[in-house]
Amino acid sequence: MTAPARVDSDLELDVVLLRKETLAEGVVRLTLGRPGGEPLPEWRPGAHVDLLLGPGLERQYSLCGDPGDRSALQVAVLREPESRGGSRFVHEELADGTRLAIRGPRNHFALVDAPRYLFIAGGIGITPILPMLAEVDARGADWRLVYGGRTRASMAFAEELSSRFPDRVSVRPQDETGLLDLDGLLSGEAGDTAVYCCGPEPLLLAVEARRPGVRVERFAPKEITGVDLAFEVELAQSGMTLAVPPGKSILEVVEDAGIPALSSCQEGTCGTCETPVLEGLVDHRDSILTDEEQAENDTMMICVSRARGAKLVLDL
Incomplete structure (x- = not known):
């Protein structure tokens, strides 16, 4: 499978x-447009944008609207109980007419060409998958979605998806059906099925353990292992x-040396600081x-990533 070029x-x-x-319970959708009505940037399914909510308050959210609509971008935001400020600000402070800024779109969860697709979503992880479903269905591809969540009332888009694709979508609230049966779900899938998963970290880890090569989108960084060694960067x-x-x-x-470098999450989940490597081996520690x-x-x-040797040469 070959992924399309990133946008x-x-x-x-x-x-x-x-x-x-x-x-849904704890979930709001934001529809964003340009103040003067100008067209917004192009994007493809799987893309996300950085919402610049205020000084030091930047958050990444998956685009869940229609890529063909250049007049608006849509994201859905879950109110996190342990919010560091981003989701709380979105839910409590943002109101219609508020001006803010975005950076992007950026895509590290691109839709590949495949003979069939299995999508597994957990909670707010449904958001990047929504445009994928629309695209593969328009292609006439063979696909199905299994969508889990805490309760039916907390699962955004569940009713809409069930009504639109009754034969392809399985909505599985945990309080009604228990945890997703990942062994049963994945054991019979053909090797050429493209499996996409987005949701809480325990779900991602469980799917990765059962299906090598699954494509995942993380909202939080993987646990970083390894010893930090000193090295040089040219x-x-x-x-x-x-x-x-x-x-x-x-x-x-690099920033201490006065070299400008874009960054946002600083935990290896957003891709803003992605930099070309010209020489040297990388100790990859990102979640992308x-x-x-x-x-x-x-x-x-x-x-987050480091060198696996004495030196790296970067295009910076």
């Missing part, structure tokens, strides 16, 4: 909140060679690149 953008745009609406564009000590990221060292993409060794997330 990456570091462009920042001013937008206005056209409409905020409640979709910046090809800037003509500088910098020392990266244990306990400090490449991103931090697939095993195959990491093996190619031609790009890295400098906020």
Whole structure:
């Protein structure tokens, strides 16, 4: 399978909140447009944007609307009980007409070409999968979705999906049907089925353990293992060679040296700091690149990943 080219953008745009609406318990949908009605950037299923909510308050949300509609972008936001400020701000402070900014779109969860698809969503993890369903269905592809959540009332889009695709969508609220039967779900799938999964980390880990090569989208970083060793990083564009000590990221060292580098999450989940690798082996610690993409060794997330040798040469 070959993934389509990523639709990456570091462009920042001013937008206005056209409409905020409640979709389910603890979930709101934001519809964003340009203040003057100008067309928004193109994007493909699986893409996300950074919402720049205020100083030091940036969050990444998957686009869940129609890629063919350049007049609006839509994201759905879950109110997190342990919110660090982002979801609380969205739910409590944002109102129709609020001006804010976005960065992106950026896509690390691209839809590949495959003879058939299995989508597994947990809770708010349904959001990046929605545009994928519309695209594969329009192609006439063979696909199905299994959608789990705590309760039916907390599962955004569940009723809409069940009504639209009754033969392809299985809605499985935990309080009604228990945990998803992943063994039964995955054991009979053919090897050429493209499996996509998005949701809470326990679900992602369980699916990854049962299905090598599954494509996942994470909302939180994987646990980082490995020992931090010192190494050097040569910046090809800037003509500088910098020392990266244990306990400090490449991103931090580069910023300390006054070299501009885009970043957002600083935990290896958003892809904003992705940087081309020209020489050296990478100790990949991000939660974005697939095993195959990491093996190619031609790009890295400098906020978390390190060198597997004495030196890296980066296109910075």
